[in-house]
Amino acid sequence: MAVDELDTRILRLLIEQPRTSLRECARVLGIARGTLQARIDRLERDGVITGTGPSLSPAGLGHPVLAFVHIEVTQGHLNEVGDALAEVPEIIEAFSITGGGDLLTRVAARDNGHLEDVVQRLISLPGVVRTRTEMALRERVAYRLLPLVESVGLAAGTPAPGRTGTGRPGA
Incomplete structure (x- = not known):
């Protein structure tokens, strides 16, 4: 489109x-x-x-701990595990991926102990072989789409209002 x-x-x-x-x-x-x-x-x-x-904040909902959990799945069980992940409320997003693992989830937790409980729940799901967890320390770039929207607009031939060719507002 x-x-x-x-x-x-x-x-x-x-x-x-x-x-x-x-x-x-x-x-x-x-x-x-x-x-x-x-x-x-x-x-x-x-x-x-x-x-x-x-737009809601997991931290504002009492879940300030953010982690990314890579999940390795037994061959042929990706859909089954994906469906089971949808039943875990602390999982904010889940993606099928290439590379190290089969699924990547974004998990919000109340504290480190709660995160451990969530990871243990994931490990116990049928079809899950292993998990690897990486904790987020600080958000460096918040979820955003405006730069992408503007990039698409520039590719369409006309810069967005208030933008110059430098990609900075008013520059």
Whole structure:
């Protein structure tokens, strides 16, 4: 799906000001509300926009310990283990991967002891051969998509508003 300059401007505004009404977004962008709605509908249909809910903090929910757990799975049991991972509430994300292991999970825990309990639960799942845990010490780059959105917009041929060729705002 091609994202053009207007899509990029829309996405930037939605990321930077997620609580702004569609009417106000249309006014800021200088387009008709119907045009904005049609663009957003297409971006949702095409899987570019996948949600509109609030961003939540595991730490704010009392789970400040973040770890990445690599899971090695017995051949032929990847789907079974993946389904079982969905039943573990502390697993925030899980991905099939290449390299060292078969699955990579992001786990949130209350403390180190709780993390150990979660890892022990993972180890006991049928089909899990072994795990390797790496603890996050400090977030260096928060989850973000705006730089990617802007990169796609630049590739479409027109820089996003407020951007210059340097990739820095106002530079």
